[in-house]
Amino acid sequence: MRPELVQPVSLARAAASLPEGSPAITPAPGTAAGAWDVEVTGISINSAQVLPGDLYLALPGARHHGAGFAAGAEAAGAAAVLTDAAGLDQLPETALPVFLTADVRRLVGPLSAAVFNSQPQDGSAPLLFGVTGTNGKTTTTYFITSLLKALGRTTGLIGTIEILAGAEAIPSVLTTPESPQVHGLLALMRERALDAAAMEVSSHAISYRRVDGVVFDVAGFTNLTQDHLDLHGSMEEYFAAKAELFRADRSRRAVVTVDEEWGRRMAEAAGTRGVTLSTSGAASDADWQVRSVQREGLGHSFELHGPQGTPLRVRTGLPGTFNVSNAALALAMVLESGADPAAVQDALDRQDPFTVEVPGRMQLVCEAPAAIVDFAHNPDALQRTLESVRRPEGRVIVVFGATGERDQTKRPLMGEIAARLADVVIVTDDDPHDEDEAAIRADVLRGARSAAGQDGHGPLVLEEAPRAAAIYRAVELAGPGDTILVAGRGHEVWQEVKGVNHALDDRVELRTALAKAGFTVPTYDGVES
Ligand SMILES: CC(=O)N[C@H]1[C@@H](OP(=O)(O)OP(=O)(O)OC[C@H]2O[C@@H](n3ccc(=O)[nH]c3=O)[C@H](O)[C@@H]2O)O[C@H](CO)[C@@H](O)[C@@H]1O[C@H](C)C(=O)N[C@@H](C)C(=O)N[C@H](CCC(=O)O)C(=O)O
Numbered sequence: 001m002r003p004e005l006v007q008p009v010s011l012a013r014a015a016a017s018l019p020e021g022s023p024a025i026t027p028a029p030g031t032a033a034g035a036w037d038v039e040v041t042g043i044s045i046n047s048a049q050v051l052p053g054d055l056y057l058a059l060p061g062a063r064h065h066g067a068g069f070a071a072g073a074e075a076a077g078a079a080a081v082l083t084d085a086a087g088l089d090q091l092p093e094t095a096l097p098v099f100l101t102a103d104v105r106r107l108v109g110p111l112s113a114a115v116f117n118s119q120p121q122d123g124s125a126p127l128l129f130g131v132t133g134t135n136g137k138t139t140t141t142y143f144i145t146s147l148l149k150a151l152g153r154t155t156g157l158i159g160t161i162e163i164l165a166g167a168e169a170i171p172s173v174l175t176t177p178e179s180p181q182v183h184g185l186l187a188l189m190r191e192r193a194l195d196a197a198a199m200e201v202s203s204h205a206i207s208y209r210r211v212d213g214v215v216f217d218v219a220g221f222t223n224l225t226q227d228h229l230d231l232h233g234s235m236e237e238y239f240a241a242k243a244e245l246f247r248a249d250r251s252r253r254a255v256v257t258v259d260e261e262w263g264r265r266m267a268e269a270a271g272t273r274g275v276t277l278s279t280s281g282a283a284s285d286a287d288w289q290v291r292s293v294q295r296e297g298l299g300h301s302f303e304l305h306g307p308q309g310t311p312l313r314v315r316t317g318l319p320g321t322f323n324v325s326n327a328a329l330a331l332a333m334v335l336e337s338g339a340d341p342a343a344v345q346d347a348l349d350r351q352d353p354f355t356v357e358v359p360g361r362m363q364l365v366c367e368a369p370a371a372i373v374d375f376a377h378n379p380d381a382l383q384r385t386l387e388s389v390r391r392p393e394g395r396v397i398v399v400f401g402a403t404g405e406r407d408q409t410k411r412p413l414m415g416e417i418a419a420r421l422a423d424v425v426i427v428t429d430d431d432p433h434d435e436d437e438a439a440i441r442a443d444v445l446r447g448a449r450s451a452a453g454q455d456g457h458g459p460l461v462l463e464e465a466p467r468a469a470a471i472y473r474a475v476e477l478a479g480p481g482d483t484i485l486v487a488g489r490g491h492e493v494w495q496e497v498k499g500v501n502h503a504l505d506d507r508v509e510l511r512t513a514l515a516k517a518g519f520t521v522p523t524y525d526g527v528e529s
């Protein structure tokens, strides 16, 4: 998505606005100095997404060098190319002006900010909230926008499920889009005069510099647990990537959840003005404290104590105590942005902003049996979700798998957690990508069977594929007092197997299986089928 009012900018002007210390840009041999006057109206790092007038930034990648796609960019109407020395070697003959720099990726964000004029300092940019952490980013951003709407503000959203620029919804491909899209969206939201926007910031985004040149008014940290070690190599590196968001030049204020050690370290590492949030009573010196948590229906009620004086009384409608943490973080971030506590309390009382449905996050598909679709796809999320769905009576049946070509070390861990916390474990497929499905299942089953065998009378551990069959199997085994948790894919509607996308929506499969088995299933509109 791009801003609608395109203002051409000369490359010379865009280059002059780069922050101090940025790598220099020079015309490539054969490009005349007069080419600095070329006017660009957009930025693209992907030849397939180039629009006429774009500056095409040809980046080195893990598989290709973008310079190899410059002919496509030229055919699509690119105005100029910026690449590095390695790119110049691969660049096909071109009539476009070509510029060189030592590190193209470092310039994507700042050039996008300059060309799209995404966050001018004249007060017209929406207030920007950024949320990072292993789990809870999507839910917290939904909670932030829901609360802001209850306060009468217009909002935008950038995240895993969808992108909202006001009323318009755009399907999302990445959790955090590429830098030109991020800046383009922020500019569009500014043009539409939105009051505020909430954005998920993945660690991939920080490592790949997708949020360079973005300034967050309030950045929030949820938690850090094992995931993405395929990219970061170690938890220390993963932590270091997340910590970048809390640099003073990126975020004006921070709210850091300090329930665990990584959070406490994050609060210490944060270079920006920060406050801390304790949601579990673990840190009694935190600035914001969650107290008096009570189960209320499917959700919870709690109090948020903080520097504002009178504690806020809060309700969450989504199951899971972790949603208390997400709601508390959303609240503290909105209050730290300057919202009036009395108006916030009034919005909480009148509108119940934390009962908003977050697609595929603890989404209740049926009440008897309790059938829930959730996005837990790493060990911590699976553990917390399984702990949350346990009731005094009834068995817990869990269906899940693991993604191919991603962090393999988490597979047996997830198997082990499921075997410890569920009564029936059905191991199936997630997105295998190019990996062998049976081998992925075997990694998960190894963990599940070793934990199940430990005390001799562990859970029933089953292997069932494809995924729809596993969901049917769970329903077959369930009684009305049981709980079925289908974890790992949440809102996703495609399963990628060896480069081919197959339609698959866990919520639809689960509803269909339950209805066929004779259970009463409300449809999405609340009508019973
Ligand atoms: C692992 C990873 O993140 N890879 C990112 C990386 O890709 P790469 O180095 O392999 O790039 P490449 O394919 O070699 O291509 C090199 C360059 O040529 C360009 N190109 C390539 C092909 C073409 O036809 N035309 C073209 O211009 C590419 O845009 C790229 O700039 O650099 C590319 C842009 O420069 C990113 O688009 C790409 O993200 C891909 C799309 C991706 O799937 N990333 C996922 C893992 C991701 O970022 N996920 C996180 C959330 C994770 C989570 O929490 O679960 C997210 O924020 O979504």
Ligand SMILES: Nc1ncnc2c1ncn2[C@@H]1O[C@H](COP(=O)(O)OP(=O)(O)OP(=O)(O)O)[C@@H](O)[C@H]1O
Pocket: 133, 134, 135, 136, 137, 138, 139, 140, 160, 175, 200, 202, 222, 223, 322, 323, 325, 326, 360, 361, 362, 374, 375, 376, 377, 380, 381, 382, 384, 385, 490
């Ligand atoms: N605060 C939390 N702590 C631990 N687990 C959580 C928390 N919030 C949500 N979860 C679990 O993690 C899953 C993903 O939640 P959510 O989508 O909000 O996080 P995310 O950080 O956006 O994840 P992703 O980047 O993978 O989309 C949920 O479905 C739930 O199982």
